[in-house]
Amino acid sequence: MSGRVDHDVDGSTLASLVSDDATYTGTATRPPYDEERVRRAVREILVALGEDPDRDGIRDTPARVARAYRELFSGLWQEPEDVLTTTFDLGHDEMVLVKDIAFTSACEHHLLPFYGMAHVGYIPAENGRITGLSKLARLVEVYARRLQVQERLTSQVADALLRVIEPRGVIVVMEAEHTCMTTRGVRKPGSKTMTSAVRGQLRDPATRAEAMSLILGR
Numbered sequence: 001m002s003g004r005v006d007h008d009v010d011g012s013t014l015a016s017l018v019s020d021d022a023t024y025t026g027t028a029t030r031p032p033y034d035e036e037r038v039r040r041a042v043r044e045i046l047v048a049l050g051e052d053p054d055r056d057g058i059r060d061t062p063a064r065v066a067r068a069y070r071e072l073f074s075g076l077w078q079e080p081e082d083v084l085t086t087t088f089d090l091g092h093d094e095m096v097l098v099k100d101i102a103f104t105s106a107c108e109h110h111l112l113p114f115y116g117m118a119h120v121g122y123i124p125a126e127n128g129r130i131t132g133l134s135k136l137a138r139l140v141e142v143y144a145r146r147l148q149v150q151e152r153l154t155s156q157v158a159d160a161l162l163r164v165i166e167p168r169g170v171i172v173v174m175e176a177e178h179t180c181m182t183t184r185g186v187r188k189p190g191s192k193t194m195t196s197a198v199r200g201q202l203r204d205p206a207t208r209a210e211a212m213s214l215i216l217g218r
């Protein structure tokens with residue numbers, strides 16, 4: 001892994017916990033979104049389904065899908081630094097947690113949506129920076145609006161927060177319904193997948209338990 005960042009927190013280095021997702025995202029070198037190509041590909045799918053792509057009703061579908069993909073995958077052209085712009089020095093050094101951040105992502109195996117709630121918390125560094133609450137939700141959006149697996153989505157949000165605002169600890173919990181599991185394949189509607197990524201001081205059992213009770217206490 002390259003691009004590691006050292007975070008010394010109470011004598012322990014978090015560097016080994018910071019995953020480098022640059023190799024996956026390639027945001028800097030990614031060519032711009034090719035809407036025309038997506039449009040052509042969707043038209044091909046309609047033909048392969050035995051549809052007449054010029055019939056009323058679906059004539060504009062390739063263009064609609066291409067516009068929808070632009071929105072659903074917009075995070076492929078964004079970096080966390082683009083949204084974690086506003087940070088304050090507030091002297092608050094206890095846990096901050098935003099829960100029930102609704103998100104929609106796309107399963108990279110089936111190109112089908114998975115959606116649910118993200119819960120993002122952190123403990124600021126002593127006299128350290130905090131970020132605007134909405135920025136935590138924006139950070140979830142950056143990583144959700146890509147081709148994803150839930151585990152990677154969860155750890156990318158945690159690691160970006162760790163890298164950019166250098167808190168003492170981070171917790172990210174995500175719960176989602178995968179339509180590739182509910183509408184096809186094994187067809188288990190209502191099944192939920194839970195993932196978590198916990199870094200730094202939030203790995204301490206008591207602190208982690210406090211965060212989890214805040215998250216799970218409905």
Ligand SMILES: Nc1nc2c(ncn2[C@@H]2O[C@H](COP(=O)(O)OP(=O)(O)OP(=O)(O)O)[C@@H](O)[C@H]2O)c(=O)[nH]1
Binds near residue numbers: 149184185
């Ligand atoms: N770990 C993980 N697996 C996922 C996620 N989204 C989808 N999957 C799984 O990816 C796997 C892909 O398995 P394959 O056997 O290659 O594909 P498939 O034949 O369509 O599998 P089925 O869904 O079991 O019909 C499936 O088990 C999915 O449930 C995710 O976010 N995380």
Ligand SMILES: [Zn+2]
Binds near residue numbers: 108110111180
């Ligand atoms: Zn899937």
